Amino acid sequence: MNIGHNVIALTIPLGPSEVHPVLLKDEDGLTLIDTGMFDQYDALIQAVKDAGEAPSDIKRIILTHQDTDHIGNLPALARELPDAGLFTHPGDLPVINGSQPMLKMTPERIAQLPEARQEEFQQFLEQLKQLKDITELHDGDHFPWGGGLEIIHTPGHTPGHICLYLPEQELLLAADELRVVDGNLAGPWDAATPDMPLALSSLLKLKDLPIRSVLCYHGGLYEGSPQTLIKSLTEAL
Structure with missing residues (x-):
């Protein structure tokens, strides 16, 4: 697709x-x-x-x-x-x-x-x-692939977990930092995330990015911004 x-x-x-x-x-x-x-x-x-x-x-x-x-x-x-x-x-x-x-x-x-x-x-x-x-690959690295992408280190799910952000398309490739569950965007899966506080803290790296859509490894494409979810998941941090 x-x-x-x-x-x-x-x-x-x-x-x-x-x-x-x-x-x-x-x-x-x-x-x-x-x-x-x-x-x-x-x-x-x-x-x-x-x-x-x-x-x-x-x-x-x-x-x-x-x-x-x-x-x-x-x-x-x-x-x-x-x-x-x-x-x-x-x-x-x-x-x-x-x-x-x-x-x-x-x-x-x-x-x-x-x-x-x-x-x-x-x-x-x-x-x-x-x-x-x-x-x-390091946090903040930029590459020309796919029209240009940025590496965002988002540890917690694993120590070296990364997301990829394509600014030209305002697209976030979230890997396992976010999921789509029953059509709704969700945070990392507790059972597979050894350091959930760190994973939630990592979401703060995404909070100021202009994002129109999110592709999650589990759940697929979510059309829309993740910012409301990120705010709700991180407001206690």
């Missing part, structure tokens, strides 16, 4: 719901933002093709944070697209390159999964260690 100039929201089934990686289109190729769960590779590639794009045109992959439903297909994509640049915030980089354990999918939690799923996770974690160099 085209949600703005040179911006395509992909839709990939995840259990009973969906997730929404994003493609940014530029003359030199595509930028993919987040990759879906590691058993969604075929669905991700099909979604890119259904959008009328060629997976081989992906030149950059941005990871908004370390959670498995965002980085799951990174090893497969890195194998198929060895020249694509990889980007993430340093707060989550040690997890994404496999040098530190995941914040939420701990060994204890993985051990509670069915045996076949445990094996898949262990294989995935080993594959992360084989990734090539990943470029660091």
